[in-house]
Amino acid sequence: MAFSTPHTAVVILNWNGLxxxxxxxxxxxxxSSGCEIIVADNASTDGSVAFLQAHFPQVRLILLPExxxxxEGYNRALxxxxxxxxxxxxxxxxxxxxxxxxxxxxxxxxxGIAVCQPKINAQQHPCFLEYAGAGGGMIDAVGYPxxxxxxxxxxxxxxxxxxxxQEIFWATGACLFVRSEVYHTLGGLEPEFFxxxxxxxxxxxxxxxxxxxxxxxxSQVYHVGGGTLHKSNxxxxxxxxxxxxxxxYKNLPARELFPTMALRIVLDWTAALRMLLAGQQxxxxxxxDAHLAxxxxxxxxxxxxxxxxxxxxxxxxxxxxxxxxxWAYFVRQKRTVQEL
Numbered sequence: 561m562a563f564s565t566p567h568t569a570v571v572i573l574n575w576n577g578l579x580x581x582x583x584x585x586x587x588x589x590x591x592s593s594g595c596e597i598i599v600a601d602n603a604s605t606d607g608s609v610a611f612l613q614a615h616f617p618q619v620r621l622i623l624l625p626e627x628x629x630x631x632e633g634y635n636r637a638l639x640x641x642x643x644x645x646x647x648x649x650x651x652x653x654x655x656x657x658x659x660x661x662x663x664x665x666x667x668x669x670x671x672g673i674a675v676c677q678p679k680i681n682a683q684q685h686p687c688f689l690e691y692a693g694a695g696g697g698m699i700d701a702v703g704y705p706x707x708x709x710x711x712x713x714x715x716x717x718x719x720x721x722x723x724x725x726q727e728i729f730w731a732t733g734a735c736l737f738v739r740s741e742v743y744h745t746l747g748g749l750e751p752e753f754f755x756x757x758x759x760x761x762x763x764x765x766x767x768x769x770x771x772x773x774x775x776x777x778x779s780q781v782y783h784v785g786g787g788t789l790h791k792s793n794x795x796x797x798x799x800x801x802x803x804x805x806x807x808x809y810k811n812l813p814a815r816e817l818f819p820t821m822a823l824r825i826v827l828d829w830t831a832a833l834r835m836l837l838a839g840q841q842x843x844x845x846x847x848x849d850a851h852l853a854x855x856x857x858x859x860x861x862x863x864x865x866x867x868x869x870x871x872x873x874x875x876x877x878x879x880x881x882x883x884x885x886x887w888a889y890f891v892r893q894k895r896t897v898q899e900l
Contacts, residue, residue: 600637674771693732694720696775729879
């Protein structure tokens with residue numbers, strides 16, 4: 561029996577994303593039958609709020625007093641939303657009719673599923689998987705995330721190889737379905753992350769708490785990606801490397817913590833050296849600043865205790881590649897998940 565969606569809230573967090581709201585919000589409103597559509601605005605200054613008030617009065621607006629970033633922005637907004645399921649949706653995502661139904665049917669069929677994502681294709685090149693989520697998130701033994709359908713900068717053409725239903729390690733924050741009860745029980749997204757890798761941390765904590773994270777390729781959306789920070793921005797480099805190390809510290813079981821962290825630090829510093837030799841001094845400095853930020857912040861120790869890593873079965877959890885994706889990609893020249 562098909563699942564209707566009156567208790568599902570699609571929540572778009574916006575910060576100066578007027579051009580994306582103009583382009584993609586019409587598809588969300590038209591194609592999300594039965595869902596409440598909400599835009600939470602992070603104190604935009606580009607006319608986003610006026611546009612929504614004038615053209616989409618049916619969309620609920622949550623106005624935040626300042627830019628809290630992705631993590632705390634969603635946390636504050638979702639405290640004001642009553643629904644059984646939240647869909648955290650980026651403003652630069654184009655959705656087709658019925659896109660929510662396969663995922664909600666799957667989640668309704670199994671109360672152990674806390675999080676799920678659809679297949680993510682590139683909006684500009686729909687025949688290819690998209691960087692941010694592709695066919696579902698995986699992680700390697702030292703915490704480098706990748707996707708089914710995307711290894712580093714290599715994106716696979718979509719010929720239906722990921723039209724499956726699969727347990728994964730992490731679901732993309734670009735289009736993340738989550739049970740509201742689980743979201744709030746786990747404390748939402750890590751506010752110290754601000755943005756980037758927050759969904760990996762959340763999904764890891766969910767698994768530590770005994771829940772499953774799923775991918776459903778019977779639903780498909782189209783994502784632009786890179787709309788807030790360009791991938792070569794030192795700020796993005798800082799966030800990625802800080803949050804990447806912090807999520808290991810927060811979530812790894814004790815027996816894995818020291819050896820994994822030590823190897824990850826060596827690999828990160830190697831990456832910083834490559835950046836320096838390539839003339840990317842700002843990015844190289846950002847890596848070192850990121851590591852210092854993790855070890856100076858006592859918050860992550862308190863967060864580690866709450867994340868229950870002692871219950872973790874890492875690296876035997878679903879979606880974990882027990883080798884090094886860095887070695888496989890850069891040394892062994894592997895370009896797809898199937899080749900790993």
